[in-house]
Amino acid sequence: MKLQISNLSKTYSNGVKALDNLNLEIGAGMFGLLGPNGAGKSSLMRTIATLQKPDSGNITFDGINVLDDQIALRKVLGYLPQEFGVYPSMSAEQLLDYFARLKGISSAKDRKAIIKEVLEVTNLYDVRTKNVSGYSGGMKQRFGIAQLLLNNPKLIIVDEPTAGLDPAERSRFLNVLREIGTNHTVIFSTHIVADVKEICTEVAVLNGGKILMHNTPTEAVKTLENQIWTKIITREELENYEKEFNVISSNYNQDNTLNIRVFSNEQPNETFIKTAPQLEDVYFVALKNDL
Template identity: 75%
Template sequence: MKLIIKNLTKTYKNGVKALDNLDLEIGIGMFGLLGPNGAGKSSLMRTIATLQSPDSGEIIFGDINVLEDNMSLRKVLGYLPQSFGVYPKMSAEDLLDYFATLKGIANKIERKAIIKEVLEITNLYDVRHKNVAGYSGGMKQRFGIAQLLLNNPKLIIVDEPTAGLDPAERHRFLNVLREVGTNCTVIFSTHIVEDVKELCNEMAILNGGKILKHTTPQNATQEIEGKIWTKIIQKDDLEENIKMYNVLSRNFNPDNTLNIRVYSETKPSEDFTASKPQLDDVYFIALKQDEPLLTS
């Protein structure tokens, strides 16, 4: 089933244009929506999830006209917001049983079977009797995935799910998402480039409510092959290099020098060396190219 978004716009009462005539088409698999904080990612996620209405535009999922038939979309939707909320002092098993009842799974045997399945998928079965309120951040995020899987969703939306997780929890969470994202459409919203690189077969970069680039991680880096250059500079020379070159990023070396990454069609000068493109480079190039539009 394809998700098709056409001419979607949303301006809030404070004048902020969160979605600016946005067009996007997403198929089955893991789709990464990459952008900085305030780019419009959460606004787009909430609009697709029918939690807010756009000013204009169209959203189609399969044969469902989402904006005209919210309930049909919600029946096949799994949604994990950026903040899932406060948990009551209930075990994961009991809380999932409650959610399953709310989602219309009336048969007790059927509920028990689906709860066992989602707990196993999310690696929470061994702690099913523990109160969710006492789970770690990563476990709570995996529980969020477990609850959204109860109705066997065809469209899954997760908004900034790895923010605040330690590396081990992040790795476990991404593995769970990777497993559930094989047979349905999963939109994975994040500002962490590494998450998209590890997880997604397709991606888009969003800023200012507009899609700046729609591609695959592999194609995105191939496009800039031979156009990324690095040079070691003194910290005091950074501003001068920013004026001279298209500096994408920089990082400190142990000796307190800086390693800068530059985007250029040709070798900027003899003291630069060629570097293998990274998805971070693609992201920073798209944002830098968008800067004149934001300031005009």
């Protein structure tokens, strides 16, 4: 079960090149697609999901030529877009029964069984009789996963699913994705590095419609061993340090000083301390090298 993307390009009518001769191979499990806003993530997700056509290139999944046989792909696809509309005043059970009918599950017994299963997987069974329109943001996202699981898809795409969720809702949603990722090919598109670090077995960084890095999180971090250096500076010093050193990120301490992280093959000077690299460093180095 493999998704193969070859030489994929897409330029919109306003001249924006969203995908630039992109090549990517994704196997079973949780795949994290990282990139800033405007990197081309949603364009790639929509193209894979057959919601838009590329200008050129090829996509195959599990023997299906996606661009030539969109119906075949849609039969095995589950897609949760970044925004997926407003729900009517129906309970989760009623709405899932409606979606199951649309997906061709004609047997009432079969529908009841699969609805119970997807509600349990998404931790919504206890609130199955409540109207989905009254669900919290995190519950609606989990309901989105429940409805896409009805036809047991082989390929699942989720686009920026944790944006706007509070920490507790985010944790519940990631737990759901972690569970379903063991039996499906799941593409998890996000700009939040911590989400990918928690649940993904593979990760790629996308920017400007191009793949800048593709590896496992562990191996990606290893590539930066002995190359990340930190130092605490004042806010006023930041601009000068950014001019002199390859500063990839900075964050505030409680006393309003800054902890900067620098990418360098050797110690920038004796005031810097070598530190263990993190997946966030991989992400920022990839973006910085792309400038």
